[in-house]
Amino acid sequence: MNAISIVPFRKDNKPAPDKTGARSVTLIVPVYNEEGSIQAFLDTVTPVLEGIRSQVRFEILFVNDGSRDATERLIMSAAAERGDIGLLNLSRNFGKEAALFAGLCHAEGAAVIPLDVDLQDPPEVISEMIARWLAGAKVVNARRARRDGDSRFKNLTANAFYRVFNAMAEQPIPRDVGDFRLFDREVVSAICQLGERSRFNKALFSWVGFEAEEVTFKRPARAAGETCWSYWKLWKLALDGIFASSTVPLRIWTYIGMVLALASLAYSAFMFARVLFFGVDVPGYASTLILILVFGGMNMFALGIIGEYVGRIYTEVRQRPVYIIRSHHRCSDKED
Structure with a gap:
């Protein structure tokens, strides 16, 4: 009710x-x-x-x-x-x-x-x-x-x-x-x-x-x-305000995903051409580790934003x- x-x-x-x-x-x-x-x-x-x-x-x-x-x-x-x-x-x-x-x-x-x-x-x-x-x-x-x-x-x-x-x-x-x-x-x-x-x-x-x-x-x-308003409570209120009033955070990650997908496609094409014309290079450990950490961290951050919206959907559907x-x-x- x-x-x-x-x-x-x-x-x-x-x-x-x-x-x-x-x-x-x-x-x-x-x-x-x-x-x-x-x-x-x-x-x-x-x-x-x-x-x-x-x-x-x-x-x-x-x-x-x-x-x-x-x-x-x-x-x-x-x-x-x-x-x-x-x-x-x-x-x-x-x-x-x-x-x-x-x-x-x-x-x-x-x-x-x-x-x-x-x-x-x-x-x-x-x-x-x-x-x-x-x-x-x-x-x-x-x-x-x-x-x-x-x-x-x-x-x-x-x-x-x-x-x-x-x-x-x-x-x-x-x-x-x-x-x-x-x-x-x-x-x-x-x-x-x-x-x-x-x-x-x-x-x-x-x-x-x-x-x-x-x-x-x-x-x-x-x-x-x-006051009962600690900085942690104010932070949670700020998140409630943003996620309850806008879908821009989701839309931002749509654009970020598109840019990263295009960048990954371009880099894949570059590596393919490089191997095709110049042979196989010994892969670099540092560059591989950096890419994994960066993309992994961004994925977790994006999932966190999605989770904020899903949590609010769950709160609403319980009525x-x-x-x-x-x-x-x-x-x-x-x-x-």
């Missing part, structure tokens, strides 16, 4: 009408072992939301991605004190991409804004995003003008990823734009129809289209806690849900 159909808020996928006439916005906040960040996040985001409640009505939907610390308890405690906090508990850790997808599929707002709990997505930018949306924008991307909170190595690798990805992808993604952006309900409905299991949300956000506007911000350092919900606590000030 596709995860999109699991306990949806409303079958028509339309936001609930607000009695005050204001339009509703859902903030989606995926969390995993973030007990040290919850209160700081709420203390920072609440004054920002209070400043624009005359324009829109907000809800904060936390998506607990299988946390094993006090994250769930702290969110439930905050939800008991205020009516604009909801909590979606997943049955285990499915990863941020799946958690974000779960939040999108269960958000009720007329607009949706995913953001990180570590405050590296500054809530102060939300007011400008809302203004663009109220003026008619369907998508408002928040682009990082500076990444002061990241190391030089991370900045270099991030820039390299964007260049490589956009060179190969069928649909490029905006540079230095993460998950922090605003989506109109129409865009959210389109995203929730994309049920692939190997998810790279940034590419899916671009694939659905819709004209986008942009705001910029300076990315600060993490406010509390420690397991992207996520499983353990419990769902809605905002208390909502009407069903």
